[in-house]
Amino acid sequence: MRLDKYLCDCNLGTRSEVKALIKKGLIRVNAQIAKDPGMSVDETKDSVTYKDAVVAYSKYHYYVLNKPKGYVCSRRACEGKTVYELLPADLRDKLETVGRLDKDTEGILLFTDDGDLSHRLLSPKNHVPKTYDVLCEKDVSVEDLKHLSEGILIDDEMTLPAKAEYLDATNRIALTLSEGRFHQVKRMLQATCNKVVELKRISFGNLYLNDLNLPVGTGKEIECKEIE
Numbered sequence: 001m002r003l004d005k006y007l008c009d010c011n012l013g014t015r016s017e018v019k020a021l022i023k024k025g026l027i028r029v030n031a032q033i034a035k036d037p038g039m040s041v042d043e044t045k046d047s048v049t050y051k052d053a054v055v056a057y058s059k060y061h062y063y064v065l066n067k068p069k070g071y072v073c074s075r076r077a078c079e080g081k082t083v084y085e086l087l088p089a090d091l092r093d094k095l096e097t098v099g100r101l102d103k104d105t106e107g108i109l110l111f112t113d114d115g116d117l118s119h120r121l122l123s124p125k126n127h128v129p130k131t132y133d134v135l136c137e138k139d140v141s142v143e144d145l146k147h148l149s150e151g152i153l154i155d156d157e158m159t160l161p162a163k164a165e166y167l168d169a170t171n172r173i174a175l176t177l178s179e180g181r182f183h184q185v186k187r188m189l190q191a192t193c194n195k196v197v198e199l200k201r202i203s204f205g206n207l208y209l210n211d212l213n214l215p216v217g218t219g220k221e222i223e224c225k226e227i228e
Helices: 003-009 015-023 115-122 142-150 184-190
Strands: 027-029 048-050 062-067 105-112 130-136 163-169 172-177 196-204 219-221
Touching (some): 003 048, 015 027, 130 184, 142 172, 184 196
Antiparallel strands (some): 062 105, 130 196
C-alpha cells in the first residue's frame, strides 16, 4: 500500500499531516528516510518508524469509551450531543459503536471498524456477557432477583437467564445479560414493578470499567491482549 495510507491507518494523522511528516524527514522505511508519500510499503514485512519509534500497522482499530450521560450513540447531531464527539478526531469517521447505550446510560462503550468482531460480540448465539450497575427506584426483593435471574417475559418472549445480585444496597443490583434487546434492563425492571433511576454498564466481555482507569467522558485505544 501507499506509505501515506499506511501512516493514516496507523492514526499518525490525516493524509496532508502525514505528508508533512514525510517532507520533514521524520519517517523511515527499513531505516531509510522516506521521501515519497506514494512509495509502496508492505505492511507485513517493511519496518516503518516515526522519530525512530516503530509504527506498527493494524488493519482495524478498537476503542473503548467511558460514556457519560447525555450523549447519544448516533452520528445525527439533531438528536443531541453524540458519542463520536468524544473520539479522537482521526478516528471519528472510521469507527462505529458496538451496540448502543441509551442517552441517560453511562459506562463502557466499544467502537471498531472490524465488522466481524462487532458481529461476534453482538450475536445472541455467542452469549457475550455485559454487566450493568442498576440503581432502582424501590428495593429489589429476593424473589425479584430470582425472577430476573431466571428470565423475564417481555413482549411475549422470555429473556435469557441472567445473573442478578445485590451491590451495596437492596435497591442497587448488578445485572449481567448475554443478549441486548431494546431497553432490556429498564423493561426487565418494569416487569417487576420497579423503575431504573441510574444505569451504568460496568463490563463488556472481559473488559471491566474498574480496570480501565477511564474518567467519565474519556477513552483509549484497546491493547492487543484486550482485543484477543
